[in-house]
Amino acid sequence: MKRKQLFYFLPALLLIASPLSAQPVPASVMKFHRKCILIDTHNDVLSELTMRGHDISNWLRVGNTDLPRLKQGGVDVQFFSVWCDGSYGKGRAFNYANEEIDSLMSIIKRNHGKIALAKNYEDIMQDVRQGKLAAMIGVEGGHMIEGRLDYLDSLYRRGMRYMTLTWNNSNGWATSAVDETYHRDSLKHLGLTDFGKEVVHRMNQLGVMVDLAHVGRQTFFDAIHTSTKPVIVSHSCVYKICPVARNLRDDQIRAVKKNSGVICVNFYSGFVDSNYQHKVDAFIAEYRPEVDSLEHIKHESANDAAFEILTPEEKQSLRPPLSLLIDHIDYIVKMIGIDYVGIGSDFDGAESYPLGLDDVTDYPKITEALLQRGYSKKDIRKILGGNVLRVIKANMD
Numbered sequence: 001m002k003r004k005q006l007f008y009f010l011p012a013l014l015l016i017a018s019p020l021s022a023q024p025v026p027a028s029v030m031k032f033h034r035k036c037i038l039i040d041t042h043n044d045v046l047s048e049l050t051m052r053g054h055d056i057s058n059w060l061r062v063g064n065t066d067l068p069r070l071k072q073g074g075v076d077v078q079f080f081s082v083w084c085d086g087s088y089g090k091g092r093a094f095n096y097a098n099e100e101i102d103s104l105m106s107i108i109k110r111n112h113g114k115i116a117l118a119k120n121y122e123d124i125m126q127d128v129r130q131g132k133l134a135a136m137i138g139v140e141g142g143h144m145i146e147g148r149l150d151y152l153d154s155l156y157r158r159g160m161r162y163m164t165l166t167w168n169n170s171n172g173w174a175t176s177a178v179d180e181t182y183h184r185d186s187l188k189h190l191g192l193t194d195f196g197k198e199v200v201h202r203m204n205q206l207g208v209m210v211d212l213a214h215v216g217r218q219t220f221f222d223a224i225h226t227s228t229k230p231v232i233v234s235h236s237c238v239y240k241i242c243p244v245a246r247n248l249r250d251d252q253i254r255a256v257k258k259n260s261g262v263i264c265v266n267f268y269s270g271f272v273d274s275n276y277q278h279k280v281d282a283f284i285a286e287y288r289p290e291v292d293s294l295e296h297i298k299h300e301s302a303n304d305a306a307f308e309i310l311t312p313e314e315k316q317s318l319r320p321p322l323s324l325l326i327d328h329i330d331y332i333v334k335m336i337g338i339d340y341v342g343i344g345s346d347f348d349g350a351e352s353y354p355l356g357l358d359d360v361t362d363y364p365k366i367t368e369a370l371l372q373r374g375y376s377k378k379d380i381r382k383i384l385g386g387n388v389l390r391v392i393k394a395n396m397d
């Protein structure tokens with residue numbers, strides 16, 4: 001999910017949140033939460049705030065993410081998504097990716113002692129010991145290598161440690177979930193091409209995790225059969241609970257276990273809750289003329305246009321309960337065991353999240369909800385970061 005406008009979380013919203021989400025997390029839970037290594041594998045703050053001139057060194061009143069709030073939320077490792085949409089073609093996409101990485105490097109430079117770029121397991125553990133945020137780079141969309149292995153190598157040298165083979169747009173060598181589902185007949189190829197397989201091999205060689213979020217089923221299975229290393233699905237949910245094109249079906253979930261990979265659940269309301277889009281569509285119908293004109297003037301999606309119009313109460317009414325997000329984790333754990341699930345929030349990449357999850361300070365609520373669901377502390381450590389650490393180690397050692 002990517003939105004095109006800022007979503008201001010008004011303090012007033014907190015007053016009408018559910019009783020559970022309004023209550024502070026107990027100190028004993030906070031203490032345990034802080035001891036865990038928390039890894040979030042997908043955050044869009046670079047595109048959403050940094051590239052628009054906001055300095056995330058400071059506590060911001062906009063967006064979901066900044067360094068002080070990451071600290072407060074107990075985040076130890078943050079994968080920063082480097083992203084541009086498919087309209088950035090050859091000659092632009094790779095440059096833009098580099099500019100986005102530059103923006104992260106300047107944040108790191110200005111916040112010496114608080115955040116450092118991590119390129120492998122040892123870097124992460126050193127940053128954790130020193131109380132720094134370990135910043136990692138995930139490039140979201142294979143179109144940013146512009147069909148060139150030397151560009152892949154170059155992004156690796158700058159710190160890229162996962163690459164999502166496609167975003168919503170397909171590229172010359174891999175097809176996306178959106179295209180495989182809705183534009184199948186117009187695709188020039190389906191799945192990974194021979195060059196796509198070369199890309200996966202090169203990623204394995206370098207130690208760049210193969211990310212299968214956003215890709216179509218054919219690309220998913222082609223890539224997971226090609227990769228010699230465990231894959232990551234950096235921000236996706238369960239299709240059986242919420243049937244949207246880019247959530248994972250049962251056979252895909254089982255394939256991740258077989259590959260020893262990890263699925264990091266996405267917090268976006270539209271991927272968590274199968275009723276969400278129906279409810280948004282009802283509002284879009286109600287506000288049709290306004291939505292149409294905003295879509296036309298600002299070239300934004302109907303959802304984004306609607307969110308500019310909806311009242312805080314209306315936005316609040318669209319949010320699923322946090323328990324539904326936990327159901328996605330539960331589903332994966334019950335199907336394939338505790339060792340293959342993680343957290344991939346998509347904060348600053350979507351217009352709505354479950355009740356209680358307003359920004360990155362709210363991660364302790366996930367820990368609390370998992371404890372309430374009966375998960376042991378050992379299992380929660382795996383979900384919050386242990387499983388992703390295992391995959392990082394397997395790819396980068």
Ligand SMILES: [Zn+2]
Nearest residue numbers: 001140214235
């Ligand atoms: Zn995404």
